[in-house]
Amino acid sequence: MERTLIGELSGKVGQEVTIFGVADVRRDQGKMVFFDFRDRSGKVQGVVLPNSPAMDVAKETTIESSVRVSGIVNKRPEKNVVAGKQNGDIELEIQGIEIVGKAEVLPFEPDAELNLDTHLDNLPLTLRTERSRAIFKVQSEIIGAYREFLTKEGFREFQAPKLIGDDAEGSGEVFEVPYFYDKTAHLATSPQLYKQIMVGVFERVFCAGIVFRAEKHATTRHLNEYTSLDMEMGFIEDHHDLMNMETKLMRHITDHLRATCADEFAILGADIPKVPEEIPFMKLREAQELIKKETGADKTNEPDLEPEDERWLCEWAAKERGSDFIFVTHYPVAKRPMYTMEDENDKGFTKSFDLLFRGIEITTGGQRRHDYQNLIDGIKMKGLNPDQFSYYLQAFKYGMPPHGGWGMGLERLTAKFLNLANVKEAALFPRDINRIDTRLSEN
């Protein structure tokens, strides 16, 4: 018999149907057995009545088993209607169950509160929980909204290489790949140089892909492999064009989530933030002065904000400006990569920005050096050898428009949208220095 999706059952009252799904819950009452079944479209209750031919199979149908279930869609008696629940007014009177993928007894109850360690060691199972499904549906919708917005703004998506010749930017630790005969190769820490090259090709480009960082960090906000939402655009005036674009992007993403993921945010007890007409922004030095004035902590000689400063500044922005977001601009030249443009009106500081969201840095961006000689000066100033960048430099040798862009951490963004304590909860299969698919590498 043809498959009916669970989400379509409410229109089939009185009909005989077959659903394909997973046994989500079993409530065995002896002479009667109730199930909740789930498929990709939702959940429905099934009931095996006394003396049903399906009773024997029902008794041995374990939670998480994949099944094909045939039965009749019935309206529930008035007193058994559960308001506000999908299919709460109907149920499937089960006539046959076929177990097509039997599950063994689970090591823990579905939807139990697990320690992060237990969750991560059992991902093939724990990713099936309602909570995990909610997190990764939201993440998937974020990527979809990102792609939709930038495409509409005239950006062209491209794939950046992950195997690269040099660590190029000189920022962050890189994984070495010992394969190529006569060259050192690495895993890309960013698509940075390639997306700049692609500005010369398409003017506006973006990519959403995995990047690799070999830092031996152990924090709630770092991964050794994460998804970078990158973009780069030509013919900008300065970094404010980028900040304005990102403001519009965040508004688009939050509107999209409101339309598609309200249930998932409710499951996780999280709020979708409002994006103000203008996200507040200030220079790094202004932020440091503010922190000094308000808290007494003098960090005005620091080249960057510490995590505790980022948290404080976000609380300030939320309270004083009603925004979950705040831009910090003008980091010192010494603190930023060689391609970052210095502000001609504020020497020693760059036309760069970070976007902070709910206490953490989710984006770094800025205007780039687009003049050939100016870029070579930038490379030399960092103590790097321009010859090593000749491939990249060719783009500039033959003319590049003023341009800039950003890189955004998808897992951080997801984690902060959903108030997750650790970014590893927002990565399907997170890699860190002690963990790569633990269960698979055991034995």
Add this chain to the structure above:
RNA sequence: GCGGUCGUAGCUCAACUGGUUAGAGCACUCGCCUGUCACGCGAGAGGUUGCGGGUUCAAGUCCCGUCGACCGCGCCA
């Protein structure tokens, strides 16, 4: 890499200043249950307290080492 906290049943957690046979809820097994929706009720089984050493009449508890996890920091997205 450094600092802090922790490691007790399959899971989540108890066990006061060291003190008799290490407990609970859920899961599991058996029995009962014709309207449950985290079904319920009764009974049962389940532990080398991460591992190694030490102090003590006595160690889950104190000390040393080791392995592991989580949190914070550096670095970053």
